[in-house]
Amino acid sequence: MEDAGWKNLNVKSSDPVMVKPAIPLPKTVLHLSVVDGLPVVRGNIFNSLIVYNASDKISADPAKVIREALSKVLVYYFPLAGRLRFNENGELEVDCNGKGAAFVEAMVDCNLSVLGDLDDLNPSYEDLLYALPLNTDIVNLYPLVVQVTRFACGGFVVGVSFHHSICDGRGAGQFLHDLAEMARGEDKLSCEPIWNRDLLKPEDLTHLQFYHLYSLCPSGPPIEKWVHASLVINPATIKCLKQSIMEECNEVCSSFEIMTALAWQARTKAFQIPQTQNVKLLFAVDMRKSFNPPFPKGYYGNAIGFACAMDNAHDLINGSLLHAVNIIRKAKAYLFEQCSKSSVAVNPSALDVNAGQESVVALTDWRRLGFNEVDFGWGDALNSSMMPHGVVRQSHFHLVQPSKNMNGGIKIVMFMPPSKVESLKIEMEALISKYATKV
Numbered sequence: 001m002e003d004a005g006w007k008n009l010n011v012k013s014s015d016p017v018m019v020k021p022a023i024p025l026p027k028t029v030l031h032l033s034v035v036d037g038l039p040v041v042r043g044n045i046f047n048s049l050i051v052y053n054a055s056d057k058i059s060a061d062p063a064k065v066i067r068e069a070l071s072k073v074l075v076y077y078f079p080l081a082g083r084l085r086f087n088e089n090g091e092l093e094v095d096c097n098g099k100g101a102a103f104v105e106a107m108v109d110c111n112l113s114v115l116g117d118l119d120d121l122n123p124s125y126e127d128l129l130y131a132l133p134l135n136t137d138i139v140n141l142y143p144l145v146v147q148v149t150r151f152a153c154g155g156f157v158v159g160v161s162f163h164h165s166i167c168d169g170r171g172a173g174q175f176l177h178d179l180a181e182m183a184r185g186e187d188k189l190s191c192e193p194i195w196n197r198d199l200l201k202p203e204d205l206t207h208l209q210f211y212h213l214y215s216l217c218p219s220g221p222p223i224e225k226w227v228h229a230s231l232v233i234n235p236a237t238i239k240c241l242k243q244s245i246m247e248e249c250n251e252v253c254s255s256f257e258i259m260t261a262l263a264w265q266a267r268t269k270a271f272q273i274p275q276t277q278n279v280k281l282l283f284a285v286d287m288r289k290s291f292n293p294p295f296p297k298g299y300y301g302n303a304i305g306f307a308c309a310m311d312n313a314h315d316l317i318n319g320s321l322l323h324a325v326n327i328i329r330k331a332k333a334y335l336f337e338q339c340s341k342s343s344v345a346v347n348p349s350a351l352d353v354n355a356g357q358e359s360v361v362a363l364t365d366w367r368r369l370g371f372n373e374v375d376f377g378w379g380d381a382l383n384s385s386m387m388p389h390g391v392v393r394q395s396h397f398h399l400v401q402p403s404k405n406m407n408g409g410i411k412i413v414m415f416m417p418p419s420k421v422e423s424l425k426i427e428m429e430a431l432i433s434k435y436a437t438k439v
Contacts, residue, residue, distance in 0.1 A: 009114065011127035011149060012107050018100030019067060019146075021074040021081055029087075030079055030094045033197035034205055035302040036165045037092045040213040042084075042138065044164035046172070047129050047387035050371055051115060052378045054154025062156045063105045063148040066376055069182035070146060074101060076193055077175055077300075079166060080144040092165060094143070101144040104130040111153040117403045118385035119230045119411070129159030129387060158376070159387075164302070170286055171300030173369035183376040194298040199291070207338045208305035212282050215360050227418045231425055233259065233432070235408035240436035241321070248322050256365055256399065259410055261324035263363065263397050264309070266427035268316050270420055273359050275314035282306050282362045285332060290339045305339060307331040313359070321435055363397040367410065372401045380404065386413055 035041060052062070074081045082096040106128070118125070130147045132140070145161040162172045178189045205211075238255055241262070245253040264281045273279055287305045288295040295303055309324075309331035316324060371384045383403040398413040414424065 009108050009110065009122075009124040009127055011124070012109075013127070013130065013147070013149070014105045016102040016104045016130055016142075016145070019070045019074065019081075019103045020098055020100040021078055022071040023075055025075065025078050025096070025098055027098065028096045030082075030096055030195060031197060032092055032094065032165055033200040033301050034202050035200055035208065035210065035304075036197060038205070038210060040210070040216075041302060042092055042163075042165045045131075045141070045161055046164060046169070047131070047159065047161045048172075048371055049118065049125065049128055049385050049387055050158045050160070050176075050374060050381045051112065051118070051383040052156050052158070052376070053112070053382050054156075055378045058378060060377070061150075062158075062376065062378065063150065065183050066146065066148050066158065066179070067103055067105075069179055069376070070101060070103060072182045073175070073179045073189075076178065076189060079195065080162075080175070082143065083139065084141065084143065084163065084165060085139050092138075094166070101146060102130060102142040104145070104147040106147060106149040108149055108151050110151065112151050112155040112157075112382075113153075115157075115383075117232075118383055119232065125387070128157050129161055131161065155382075156378075158374075167300045168286075168302040168304050169284075169364070169366060169369050170288070170303070173371055173374075174298070174300050176374045177370055180374045180376050185377075191298050193300050194296050195301070196296075196299065197301050199295055199299065200301075200303070204339075207340075208287060209308060209335060209338060210306060212280075212306045212308045213362075215280065216282065216362055226415050227421060228413065228415055229421045229425075230411050230413045231428055232402050232406065232409060232411045234406060237432055237436045238408070238410065241432070244435045244437075245322055245325060248320070253325055255410060257325045257328055258321070259399055259412060260328055260363055261321050262428060262431055263412055264328075264361065265316060265321070265324050266424055266431055267361055267397075268313055268359075270424040270427045271358055273313045275312070275317070277313050277359050278310055279313050279316055279359045280361070281309040281328070281331075282360065283309070283328070283331075284362075284364045285335055287335075287339055290336055292340070305335050307335040321431070361397065363399070365399040367399055367401050372404070 078096050079094045081098055081100050082094050083099060084092055085095050087093050128147065128149050130145050141163060143163045143166045147159040149157045167175065181189060238258065241258045242253050260283060268279050284304045285307055288299060288303045309327045311327055372381045374381060386398050386400065396415045400411050400413055402409045402411040
């Protein structure tokens with residue numbers, strides 16, 4: 001796909017309609033888990049754009065196909081057709097009233113090529129996903145929004161928005177996979193969803209280390225407006241980086257460890273963090289298989305933990321890439337250790353020593369969630385991308401799959417002040433040149 005710059009898309013969309021489950025269901029109220037109801041979770045909505053090419057073999061209207069499939073799949077995922085509310089104790093819960101998920105049809109009078117590879121966010125991309133105003137009360141939000149935007153070339157974009165209290169990223173990927181099964185004509189789901197939020201206990205909040213997230217909360221309005229930018233790392237570069245680590249320690253290093261260490265070191269240098277300060281990297285880890293017993297397949301609630309890697313800024317900047325990788329590995333191992341029911345939780349206050357707000361960064365890996373493999377009948381996605389919503393935390397990174405023509409590569413999506421973007425890219429490229437000398 002060619003990069004055609006920031007062209008105004010001029011999206012013409014219909015008013016949202018409520019798509020209800022295909023059959024009437026009993027009304028009920030469902031409790032959320034101790035994680036689902038946390039303020040740092042319930043204040044989040046995560047959005048994604050998924051891009052599809054036209055098909056010479058399919059003449060069907062994708063909006064009609066997906067809308068009908070949505071009605072069918074909501075029979076299984078009926079909480080997404082309900083509404084969030086607070087009970088008399090001030091706890092968030094789901095009123096499963098069958099009001100429906102919001103669905104929007106839209107048209108664009110240009111071809112998909114105007115999107116480029118979604119590497120940098122064109123402000124008009126926001127029109128590819130229907131969103132209520134940021135100050136909308138939580139009880140008036142839709143837990144699920146789906147928008148299908150058709151382009152003049154016959155390609156289309158599916159914009160999806162999930163309220164984080166209902167599902168995490170893996171849960172969202174599971175829902176989209178099931179929605180696609182229905183769109184392709186399946187009579188039933190290959191794996192039915194499981195609600196059972198009682199699987200998480202109050203003590204799991206500490207074991208999963210959610211307290212780290214509060215260090216990301218902004219203390220005031222940002223000085224600069226956040227921007228969305230990205231850097232694509234090709235497969236050959238990743239292979240060389242792994243080889244460099246292996247030559248140094250004779251151990252295999254994952255792509256996640258390499259990219260996370262690279263981003264952390266580059267950001268610390270680009271942001272000119274005082275070298276006397278500590279720097280913290282928080283990264284989300286799927287913990288479904290870490291509980292005893294493991295969570296059942298189909299569980300789509302929040303089942304993530306947050307590992308915290310911490311180092312002195314001077315040591316991180318001047319250390320090798322392997323130095324950063326080892327800290328990240330230890331942080332992940334410690335999270336799994338804390339998740340064991342027999343372990344004793346560490347006092348959270350002991351982990352926030354000498355780290356200013358700019359010294360904390362978060363990272364999420366979206367590559368294994370399956371968004372690019374969601375097939376509504378038109379084949380796998382050409383591309384997908386995260387969309388920011390509301391107040392973006394300080395320099396949040398996402399690892400996502402790049403466009404379909406670069407299998408094995410990684411796109412690092414960055415949300416940060418515009419004044420920092422160029423310097424961060426320079427530092428990233430300098431580190432890559434240092435360690436990936438064979439590229």
